[in-house]
Each structure stands twice: as C-alpha cells, then as structure tokens.
Amino acid sequence: MPGSIRIERVGVAALPRLAPLWEALFDHHVAIGAAGLAVIDREESWALRERHYRRLSAEHPWVSIHLGVQEGCPVGYALSYADEIDGLPAVVLETLSVLPEARGAGVGTRLMRAVDAEADAAGIGTAVVEVMGGNPRPRKLYLAEGYRPHSESWLRSRRPGGGETVGGAAGSRAVVGASVGTAGTAGTSAGADAELRALAAELGFPLEFSPGPDDTWVSSDRIAELVPAAAGTVTDPLRIGALLDGLADAGAWTARVEIPAAPAHEALRSALVALGFRLSTERLVRRQPMHRRRPV
Incomplete structure (x- = not known):
C-alpha cells in the first residue's frame, strides 16, 4: 500500500x-x-x-x-x-x-x-x-x-439436549444443536444462582457470570466464569460435569475456566479436555516493558 x-x-x-x-x-x-x-x-x-x-x-x-x-x-x-x-x-x-x-x-x-x-x-x-x-x-x-x-482460558458451549458447538475445518462453522441465541430459562432465579455458586464452591470453583453472547464464538447469553481455588479443586470430570449440567439448565450453557499456565493444574486441564473444553485464549504477561520511550 x-x-x-x-x-x-x-x-x-x-x-x-x-x-x-x-x-x-x-x-x-x-x-x-x-x-x-x-x-x-x-x-x-x-x-x-x-x-x-x-x-x-x-x-x-x-x-x-x-x-x-x-x-x-x-x-x-x-x-x-x-x-x-x-x-x-x-x-x-x-x-x-x-x-x-x-x-x-x-x-x-x-x-x-x-x-x-x-x-x-x-x-x-x-x-x-x-x-x-x-x-x-x-x-x-x-x-x-x-x-x-x-x-489459560478453556471454553465449552453445550446446550441442554442440543449437543456441543464445535468448529469445523479452518474457515468453516459447524454448530450441533439448536440455533444461535437460544438458551434454557429454567432456574435463572437468584436462588438458583446461589445454589449453583454453592455447588461450584464445593468443587473449589468460585463462580461468577459474565454477559454474553460472545463476539466471536457461539455462546449463551450468560457465560459461567470458573476460576479454580489455589488448592483443593476437584478434578473428577463426573462431578465437574454435573455442575456444568446445572449451569446449562439455568441458561449458562457456555462455561469458561481460567487456570494458571502449564504445568500448573495438569489434572484439571486433563479433566477439561475430557469434558470437551477447548483452549480459547492464553494470557501472556510482561512485567517490565522492554521498549519504553522509543519513537512511535
């Protein structure tokens, strides 16, 4: 140009x-x-x-x-x-x-x-x-x-009864299940959220919700944000899967789990892979910028 x-x-x-x-x-x-x-x-x-x-x-x-x-x-x-x-x-x-x-x-x-x-x-x-x-x-x-x-942030979108949203070949889309934008409405009360937070806490995951849908990936209108505690996080896929099912039934069928970079939480990382999570983004940090005061 x-x-x-x-x-x-x-x-x-x-x-x-x-x-x-x-x-x-x-x-x-x-x-x-x-x-x-x-x-x-x-x-x-x-x-x-x-x-x-x-x-x-x-x-x-x-x-x-x-x-x-x-x-x-x-x-x-x-x-x-x-x-x-x-x-x-x-x-x-x-x-x-x-x-x-x-x-x-x-x-x-x-x-x-x-x-x-x-x-x-x-x-x-x-x-x-x-x-x-x-x-x-x-x-x-x-x-x-x-x-x-x-x-690292690991992401999964799976509608209740509708299957998982997965990518196809590069440059294509493949969505298994219902159309974009649909979400379950059962159990979205404050009481249901409190129960889900309590269940997540038992597994070692503080639970919050962020607004959706995502601007790139197919997602629910509320996204469940899970960050494992420093110690004692459950890594059993069956127990984590039960929490994900409850979230999906409450409309949050997209869940994101943020974990420290490898090699931390290897057991949890393996459980997430088994549950169909994908590595969506990786966060990189620089403590002291290397190029300060250079002309821009």
Whole structure:
C-alpha cells in the first residue's frame, strides 16, 4: 500500500471506524480454526465487539485506542485499557489488528510501541495480552517482546439436549444443536444462582457470570466464569460435569475456566479436555516493558 503510516490516539467516539479492522481480525480467527470452537455469523460480530469495548470503557479507569492511518484510512488499531493483574497496575492490550494489505510494514509493532509508551507515561510496568488458542504467530511475536505465559482460558458451549458447538475445518462453522441465541430459562432465579455458586464452591470453583453472547464464538447469553481455588479443586470430570449440567439448565450453557499456565493444574486441564473444553485464549504477561520511550 502506498503512502506513509502515522499513529493517532483517538477516543471512544472513534469506535465505528474500527469495524472493518475488527472484521479483518475476525476473518483471520476463523481462517486459523477459531480454537476449534464454533463462531457466530460475521455480520453479528462487530456490534457485539463494540458493546464489549463500551463496557470496558465504563468499567475501567481508561480505555485507549491507537489507530494506524494511511492516506486518511485506518489500516490497524490497538485498543488497550488500565486494569490490575496479580494485585499490580497493568495495561491490557485487548485487541491488535492490522489489515492484511498493510501487514509487513511494521504497523503492528508501532501500535504496540504506542501502547508501551502510554503505559510508561502512566508509570505502569506490567503489560498483558491474550492470544487465541492455535494462533502461534502472534504468540511467538509477543514472547519475543518479553511476554511470558501467565494463564489459560478453556471454553465449552453445550446446550441442554442440543449437543456441543464445535468448529469445523479452518474457515468453516459447524454448530450441533439448536440455533444461535437460544438458551434454557429454567432456574435463572437468584436462588438458583446461589445454589449453583454453592455447588461450584464445593468443587473449589468460585463462580461468577459474565454477559454474553460472545463476539466471536457461539455462546449463551450468560457465560459461567470458573476460576479454580489455589488448592483443593476437584478434578473428577463426573462431578465437574454435573455442575456444568446445572449451569446449562439455568441458561449458562457456555462455561469458561481460567487456570494458571502449564504445568500448573495438569489434572484439571486433563479433566477439561475430557469434558470437551477447548483452549480459547492464553494470557501472556510482561512485567517490565522492554521498549519504553522509543519513537512511535
């Protein structure tokens, strides 16, 4: 592509300009197999992603958007936000996307540098990124930038009586069961949620719910979030499966389990694989950014 590329920092008002850039990233995720999970229709994805970005803006101290612009047209963006990880202030690089025709020109690296410079100016020394499972190229890039494995998110979507949503070959979708957007409604009262939380606690999983549906994968309107306790987590697939069945009956037929990076929780990881979970994303952390104060 002709013309020089400049990096601009823009506000949340510029979110609509990101739509084609996000859709290019969505297409890439589908092309690499989307971690083996079924994806939603492309036409539905951006509206859900924009909603996610606006929720981040409402829930965190700040959200930052850096655009790579060429001849007045956005060719890439980095969206990051301030958060905490392991009790320390951190900047999370939520999304990094570059149009296929602009790749190889260093746009992604310059966007990362812009995020680093902003973190440095804020006095924040911890950086966080998440990489989709089965996507080795960006993972290799981040590891070369000093990031290290921190944790993994494992995802399963299985409707009651409707089967599991699974990915087909790269670039295709396969959904076994009911259509996207349907979910059980039984047992969604506060009392039922309390019972599910108590059952999860018995197994060593604090349980929370996050809003769905997901902007990439087929999921329920409520997603069960399970993080194993430091010790004493049950790893019996039958007992975990009973909890998942109860969640599905209450409408949360998508469950996400976050565990520390390998080799921690190997028994639990094996149980999740046996239950049909897929490694959806891997979180990488860099404690001291390596490229501070470089030109962006």
